[in-house]
Amino acid sequence: GIQVEQSPPDLILQEGANSTLRCNFSDSVNNLQWFHQNPWGQLINLFYIPSGTKQNGRLSATTVATERYSLLYISSSQTTDSGVYFCAPPISSGSARQLTFGSGTQLTVLP
Amino acid sequence: DSGVTQTPKHLITATGQRVTLRCSPRSGDLSVYWYQQSLDQGLQFLIQYYNGEERAKGNILERFSAQQFPDLHSELNLSSLELGDSALYFCASSTRTSGSFQEQFFGPGTRLTVL
Numbered sequence: 264g265i266q267v268e269q270s271p272p273d274l275i276l277q278e279g280a281n282s283t284l285r286c287n288f289s290d291s292v293n294n295l296q297w298f299h300q301n302p303w304g305q306l307i308n309l310f311y312i313p314s315g316t317k318q319n320g321r322l323s324a325t326t327v328a329t330e331r332y333s334l335l336y337i338s339s340s341q342t343t344d345s346g347v348y349f350c351a352p353p354i355s356s357g358s359a360r361q362l363t364f365g366s367g368t369q370l371t372v373l374p
Numbered sequence: 375d376s377g378v379t380q381t382p383k384h385l386i387t388a389t390g391q392r393v394t395l396r397c398s399p400r401s402g403d404l405s406v407y408w409y410q411q412s413l414d415q416g417l418q419f420l421i422q423y424y425n426g427e428e429r430a431k432g433n434i435l436e437r438f439s440a441q442q443f444p445d446l447h448s449e450l451n452l453s454s455l456e457l458g459d460s461a462l463y464f465c466a467s468s469t470r471t472s473g474s475f476q477e478q479f480f481g482p483g484t485r486l487t488v489l
Contacts, residue, residue, distance in 0.1 A: 362407075
């Protein structure tokens with residue numbers, strides 16, 4: 264199956280700083296989701312992005328499917344951005360559409 | 375709020391026992407997915423149902439089973455529980471399984487602790 268690698272594994276920032284999280288995948292994908300898992304364990308949808316760039320407030324994501332990577336940008340970070348960020352491309356085989364998750368980037372934003 | 379509901383939120387039980395986790399998908403979603411998040415294995419896909427039929431299986435143990443009912447809610451049954459089954463179990467739903475990939479939305483999860 265598809266392999267997903269996320270970097271860096273851990274990131275500590277001061278509030279107000281910017282960051283870039285990277286997701287590499289081993290096979291071509293038609294789509295990709297980014298999630299934020301907050302400290303309470305909830306998985307929150309950030310982006311659903313097949314290719315190109317999407318923006319939502321201080322967050323934006325870019326997927327370059329031909330080069331098999333996606334980037335998540337967080338600007339002016341806040342303490343509430345802390346948590347784990349996952350990218351998850353789907354497997355597309357027959358009628359199966361399950362997501363394959365990377366190991367995540369643990370982000371800590373300090374006040 | 376994703377619109378996907380899961381009950382119970384927390385479950386504490388003993389080894390050898392059996393539990394049932396319940397999931398209600400977003401209104402209109404026909405596909406339900408179950409995922410397990412454990413410390414050593416990360417987030418893993420278990421099983422997918424579409425409109426009552428099983429569509430895909432992942433790393434699901436034989437002691438685990440699932441079904442999707444006519445009202446589209448789903449249940450995940452875990453039996454002969456072991457300490458290693460302690461994990462956060464997520465349910466997700468999406469609109470359809472055929473055609474292009476549809477965005478999946480996750481419920482709040484059920485945290486299972488096996489003592």
